[in-house]
């Protein structure tokens with residue numbers, strides 16, 4: 001955050017108290033060069049990602065929902081909470097850094113699957129069976145045979 005008086009690039013937050021008004025937070029900052037103080041209003045920018053379902057329905061990417069489905073696939077399996085959070089962070093970062101903000105459900109499913117596969121095969125199969133939209137049973141059986 002640049003100083004509004006002298007343009008110096010480094011400022012510190014002078015007042016740790018931030019007042020949240022909706023999604024805007026207000027901060028007092030102090031320039032490290034000239035020492036002047038000013039207030040900034042910061043809005044957390046969250047890139048919106050949309051998930052397109054097979055029937056064309058467009059929904060906002062829901063990290064919590066994805067977390068729930070990963071967790072249920074990993075139920076009673078040796079996959080830790082941290083590993084699941086890592087998967088979610090990794091996927092979210094990947095989706096945010098692309099030049100499109102749209103992802104299809106099957107693409108999203110595959111992003112999860114390639115990561116779960118490295119952790120636990122049973123969780124992988126569970127997730128595959130509920131999340132991936134296998135065209136028909138044959139596809140699913142092919143996936144299983146690839147694992148053997």
Ligand SMILES: [Zn+2]
Pocket residue numbers: 003004005006007008031032033034035036
């Ligand atoms: Zn300054």
